[in-house]
Amino acid sequence: MKVTEKDVAYVADLGNLELTEEESTRMVRDLNSILGHIDSLNELDTTNVPPMAQVSDRYGADQSKQGSERFAYATREDVLEGLRKSLPHDVALENAPDADGTFFKVPKVIER
């Protein structure tokens, strides 16, 4: 599988990146070099191997349970301000590049 300029443009779009032409050319080269190495994974037969999404699959989860029940140790009651108070409004807006005191401000979303 060879990554092309077209693939890079498509993936950049998915990732909300706007690459320059120079960046795009280099990205094609780098992704092909890295994916060429990654293709060695296909040497392994993993038909009956379960995927590992997180480490607690190996030690924390209750293997006799199903789904989210397996991770019951990590859950808590869903209560308002359960662990800590939410940030005050002004503090939450402090780092915003643009805000009006109540809302985050962004450029126009809908074109008319």
Add this chain to the structure above:
Amino acid sequence: MNLELLTIDAARSAVQERKTSAAALAESFYAKIQSDDPKIGAFLTLCKDRALAKALEMDALAAKGEKLPPLGGVPVAIKDVMVTKGVRTTAGSKILGNYVPPYDCTAVARLEAAGAVVLGKVNCDEFAMGSSNENSAWKPVHNPRDLTRVPGGSSGGSAAAVAADMAVAALGSDTGGSIRQPASFCGVVGMVPTYGRVSRYGLIAFASSLDHIGPLTKTVKDTAIVLRTIAGRDPMDSTSADVPVPDYVAELEKPVRGLKLGVAKEYLGEGLDKKVRGAIEAAIQKLAKQGCEIVEISLPHTKYAIPAYYIVATAEASSNLARFDGVRYGYRAKDARTLSEMYRRSRDQGFGAEVKRRIMLGTYALSAGYYDAYYLKAQKVRTLLTRDFEEAFKKVDAVVAPVSPTAAFKLGEKVDDPLAMYLADIYTVTADLAGIPGISVPCGETKENLPIGLQILGRHFDESTILRVAQASEKAA
């Protein structure tokens, strides 16, 4: 006070016995930073007010004759991927250049609650993505042993600050080796704890199933002290484990005689520098002389660790870094006319080349048509790599290995070849994928006087054993 080789206990005792004050100690570290850091580049932000407030608090305790907490008055540095309330935190990225967090990372808060004096925030690869610290958006870090060489990465600033006596201890983060490899390159001790042992709350996320916070210190005992302080369940991180935390310092007193140490042939094969191999083999022999039994083992899937790691890590990164969109915090491109244009331009101008490369690779691996071939496949191989360790730990108590195939390389040597940079992570990514703890302890030097680290890997939640082995190696080195 001589800052060289100053350990946690020595610094704390000096403050406790009022041979110096915590405030004066902090000032001498700031003087050292001012004189030496311009050529090293470890610090990004100093927080003198915060440091001196904590120092004065400790001095007041000492003046009253009260017993100081375990890190009372001890100057530390924090990798700039951990948020600090009111103190600029950039993750080494231009996109967070002006970010001032409204809360504290749990690990930092626990260090301060134990009396530590936070001097400032230290340099790292952007979003902890890199193995040389050259991906920092601000400046590279120079290895204190040889300024023409890299300090390792991504916790290069943490390792360099400790190695150059600009902090007694530091916190770093390790996703694929980012604590152990710079510790090895700079000649200090560095540990990645078991996944879940230390809360990730307030650690700016790179790859959430692989990210760990851990200590970098001058001695194994200091690593034990810091780990004891930051470890343990934190309700703010649902993956932090509810497993009792042993007294790691007391555990160090136990002998290593009779411990079985595994040596994996896959870790001593092709690509390992001869001088590094020699130092590792000599360190293993010294452990054998202290009564450890050396057992040959196999970790058969090792060669698939790098490809599996660079899929899992980048897939998670592409998702985690989606939050940087120029809306709630961080850099926003000025000239955008629409929301979509603003996202794209902010991200393109705010992220560096390596971060974009990883977002692209991760997005590609998760995209329709490639998910099964790459992401699911890598997760399955992650299971195989973890089983390798589980099998090994049925036969041995710990695994001893190199940290990196070479000692510190030259600045600029690998910047144009990302694959070569990735391949050098071969001995460290396995522990992060399996979630097991690992430590790097200095065990020798090359003929250019560059440090070499011995890596010791242990069972889940068995940091005690690898600390003991590391201390035995440290004493014999």
